Amino acid sequence: MYLSAETRLKAILEGTGAGTWEFNLDTEEIIFNDRWASMLGYSLEELAPISFQTWSQLCHPDDVEAAFQALDSYLNGNSAQYECVLRMQHKDGDWRYIHTRGTVFASPQETEARWLMGTHLDVTEEKRRQHQLQQLAESLPGVIYTFVLDSQGQYQFPFLSRKAEEFYGVSADAAMANPQLLFDSIHPDDLPRVHQSILTSADTLNQWSCDYRIVRECGYQWVRGTSQPERGPDGSVTWHGIITNIDDQKRLEQKLERLSITDELTGLYNLRYLLMKLDECAAETERYGATFSVASLDIDYFKSVNDRWGHPAGDRVLQGIAELLRQRTRRADIVARTGGEEFIVLMPRTNLDDARHLMESLRSDLAEKVFTSDSGDAFSVTLSAGVACWSEHTSSVSHLLSACDQSLYAAKHAGRNRVLINSR
C-alpha cells in the first residue's frame, strides 16, 4: 500500500506524542494540531478562534519574554533553531513544562510568507524528576555526580549536584562546563593517585573508591569518592557516585596513627616505630650499601634521681633529654624512647665515628644541663651510651642492637657518663 509523505509524517508525529504549531512571522497567523491542544487539556474547538493570543494567554507571564529572546536569537542567526522550555497552563489549572522547538520553513520563492514551524513536547515529568534528584542531592551529605570518560580519554561531568561548590570551591555549572576545574583543586600530591585509581576502575570495572585532599584557602580537606562504573556500547565508562567529607575521620585516624608510634611523655617515637624504621634501614643498606649507625642511651642512676628529687622531676629529666636529642639530631634520624630511661637513636647514612661524635656532644650537653626539683633544688644527670654501626659482619637488626647494648653495659661498667663504640 502506498502512503503519501504527508500520511507518513503524520504517523511519525503521532508516535512522538508531540504537538505541532505553525506561525506565520509576517501575518501572525497560527495553526495548532489536535495534540497541541490536548496536551493542555483542550480540544481545538474549545480554543477557537485560534490566534497568537491563544498561545500568549496560556503561556506563563514570566516565560513570554524568554520565548521572544529565544526567537530573536534564532532569527538573528545566533542559534541553530528556536528552542526553549516554557510553562503553559493546563485546563485543570496546573502548569506544564513544554519543550518547544522550531525552524523557519524556507520557501523556494522568497516572496512567499515565512512560516516558523515546530513541535511541543510535555517535559513536566522530566522536570519533576530533575527537581526530585536535585532535592535528594541537596539532602545527602555529599556531592552527587555522574562522570564520563570516553574512549579518547576525554572526560566530563554530565551531572554534578550543587554541593560541589561547598566541597571544591567551584560551582557545579562551572565544573560541568570545564571538568578540569575540579581536578585542579585536588592536592598535587594526591592527583596522580586519583588519576591512576580512575584508570584502574575503568579497566577492571571495579568500584572506584579513593581518599584525597582538596586544597582550600583554609588548608586542605579530606574527601572520599565512591562510585560504580559501567561501560557504554561506545567504549566510554560512566561512574555514578558520591563524594563525602571525611576530614574529621581522617584527622582522627592520623592522630591515632601518631599516638600509636609515639611516646606520650616525651613526644619521641616508641620502640615499635623504631624497630620498623630499623628494618627499613637494614633493607636499604643491604640493597644500596650505605651504612647507618645506632646508639643506645641510658640515664645514669636514674632511680636515685626519682628517689631524691621526686618522680615529676624525673619526668622533666626525660623530657629535657628528649628536647636535647631533638635539637642535636637531623631530620632523617629517628629518636625513640624505648624504655623507662632508655633511648635509641637511629642515624641513617652515618658512620661509626660521626655517630660517636654526635653522642659524645649530647653526653657533654646533658652533663652541663641544670634541672630543678619541685622544691627548687638544682641538679644534673649524666648518661651512658653504646654505639654500633651496620657492617658486613652484621647479620640482623637484633644483632646490631645487642652490639649497642654490649657497649652500653661496658660504659656503665667502666664508671658511667661515657660513650663507647662497638667496632666488632
Ligand SMILES: Nc1nc2c(ncn2[C@@H]2O[C@H](COP(=O)(O)OP(=O)(O)OP(=O)(O)O)[C@@H](O)[C@H]2O)c(=O)[nH]1
Ligand atoms: N620519672 C620517671 N621515672 C621512670 C620512668 N620510667 C622508668 N622510670 C624509673 O627509671 C628508673 C630506672 O632505674 P634502673 O633501671 O635501676 O637504672 P638506674 O637507676 O638508671 O641505674 P643505671 O642505669 O645502672 O645507671 C626506675 O626507678 C624507674 O622507676 C618515667 O616515665 N618517669
